[in-house]
Amino acid sequence: MVTNPLDYVEPFGKAGASGFTFHVEASKDNWQELVERIKSKGMRPGVALKPGTPIEEVYPLLEGENSVEMVLVMTVEPGFGGQKFMPETMDKVSVLRKKYPSLDIEVDGGLGPSTIDVAASAGANCIVAGSSVFGASEPAQVISLMRHSVEKAQNIS
Numbered sequence: 001m002v003t004n005p006l007d008y009v010e011p012f013g014k015a016g017a018s019g020f021t022f023h024v025e026a027s028k029d030n031w032q033e034l035v036e037r038i039k040s041k042g043m044r045p046g047v048a049l050k051p052g053t054p055i056e057e058v059y060p061l062l063e064g065e066n067s068v069e070m071v072l073v074m075t076v077e078p079g080f081g082g083q084k085f086m087p088e089t090m091d092k093v094s095v096l097r098k099k100y101p102s103l104d105i106e107v108d109g110g111l112g113p114s115t116i117d118v119a120a121s122a123g124a125n126c127i128v129a130g131s132s133v134f135g136a137s138e139p140a141q142v143i144s145l146m147r148h149s150v151e152k153a154q155n156i157s
């Protein structure tokens with residue numbers, strides 16, 4: 001998480017990023033300008049929210065022509081890898097999935113073989129995983145297992 005996401009749009013765009021996700025907590029006053037700027041640089045805008053932030057805070061960012069295209073529900077406190085998945089964040093994923101059936105919903109933190117099913121069933125379709133993949137003896141198998149769980153929950157396998 002960065003505190004001034006606007007400062008990073010241009011450099012990330014120049015570096016070749018295809019998407020730019022900012023925290024709703026860090027953009028309360030300027031999210032519209034931020035989304036516009038991200039789109040103008042050819043990137044896909046996304047918004048992230050911390051575990052304690054109510055899901056209602058992202059609703060305004062999902063309406064109108066300047067809307068974000070992805071919501072990242074943090075499943076740990078942002079900061080570092082290797083933390084424990086917070087199952088209580090799944091209520092936000094379920095509510096969001098019900099309200100926006102085709103939205104990309106990402107989850108990040110503590111995702112791996114033991115937690116993927118609950119996240120996938122709640123409606124998450126984009127998975128960020130660090131320790132469970134990079135710490136595995138067969139990373140490809142872990143990725144495949146998680147992909148399968150998401151596809152099964154979305155009825156696409």
Ligand SMILES: O=C(CO)[C@@H](O)[C@H](O)COP(=O)(O)O
Binds near residue numbers: 078083130131
């Ligand atoms: O950076 C963060 C949290 O701030 C995450 O992206 C973690 O790095 C994910 O790592 P694991 O929880 O999967 O180890």
